[in-house]
Amino acid sequence: MTSRYAQLLFTEEVRRQQRQHGSRTAYARMAAGPQHADRLGARETAFVSMVDSFFIASTSSTGWPYVQHRGGPAGFLQALDDSTLGFADFRGNRQYITTGNLDVDSRVSLLLIHYSSQARFKIAGRARYVTAEQCPDIAEKLRPRDYRAIVERFALITVEAYDWNCPQHIAPRYTPEEVRSAVESLEQRIALLEQENDELRQRLVDAAPTAPGSDDEGDDRCHIAR
Ligand SMILES: Cc1cc2nc3c(=O)[nH]c(=O)nc-3n(C[C@H](O)[C@H](O)[C@H](O)COP(=O)(O)O)c2cc1C
Known part of the structure; x- marks a missing residue:
């Protein structure tokens, strides 16, 4: 901490x-x-680029805490520099609870969990929303490519402090891509073993002595005379 x-x-x-x-x-x-405010280092920057979702907590004007999920392709949350995070905020159910909360209190708490490595990271910061018209360069950087979503605005978070948590009680879970890449090497190994198995079986067949009386010997006792 x-x-x-x-x-x-x-x-x-x-x-x-x-x-x-x-x-x-x-x-x-x-x-x-x-x-002074914490600075994001190489470890924090790399971790931020790995997650495909996180939770963002804000506070409503009535004092109620509010937490919501944000998701996208891995890397949609980016460290723009050592004190600023950014992400594209997609159109959702149009309740705009986080957006409205940030109008009165910019403080947010983020919880990032990377399940397969059982790592979690908490960030406290101040968030603001900008549009593509206001910040075209930032919008260009944060807008995910080849991802089906309507970007309504871009969130910029000035990091105030962060904390790495221990992996305790995080059940490891794997994304379809992680499963695919793990299975891929197994599939390649299985294919090699199957090929080797076929070759060995063929060699056994080739090396087997021909049984007396088998068709191969040309035994014509089984032939029916016509
Ligand atoms: C059609 C649609 C319906 C959604 N319905 C819900 C919902 O019922 N509850 C929810 O928490 N999120 C829902 N979502 C996801 C949220 O809209 C999305 O996470 C959004 O960013 C919420 O922001 P907010 O909670 O800060 O207003 C929905 C998204 C879409 C596209």
């Missing part, structure tokens, strides 16, 4: 809970680091 993440999320109430449960001392040390 970065110190910035701890500073943002360890509120007075959270700290009280940590004291009650005996984890406060260790966590106090984490929060004691630098107070």
Whole structure:
């Protein structure tokens, strides 16, 4: 956990809970680091480009938290630089709950999970929406190619803090592409083994002594005289 993440999320109430449960001392040390926003490094940037979905939480003006899923082709969420994430926001059910929430409070929490590697990553940041007309270069970069969806707007998130979680309790799951690539090597191996098997079987047939009295010997005792 970065110190910035701890500073943002360890509120007075959270700290009280940590004291009650005996984890406060260790966590106090984490929060004691630098107070500037976290920067995305190579590991974070690579991870962001691997996920094909994530969850985004925002807060409504009534104080209710709201969480929604965002999905697309792997890489649709991109690190545009070391402090900015972006993604194309597709047309959906047109409830615009996240969009409306962001009009009053830009703070968001993202949860990225990569199931096959059992890795998860949390990000706290501030989001804003832009249109392709406002930011054509960003739109060009974020618009997924060959993907059937109507892009309504582009979301830009300024990262404030992040936290890597442990893999515990993430059941590994595999995308169809991951299954296909794993099965592909097995299929190639099976094809090779089948070919080898056919060749060995043929060699056995070729090497077998011909049984006396078989048709191959030209035994004509079974022939019916006409
Ligand atoms: C036709 C259609 C119907 C949808 N219905 C739902 C739905 O009932 N519930 C839901 O959570 N998402 C639904 N979705 C997905 C959401 O519309 C999509 O995730 C959208 O980004 C939600 O944003 P919001 O919840 O922030 O308003 C639907 C998408 C489409 C295209």
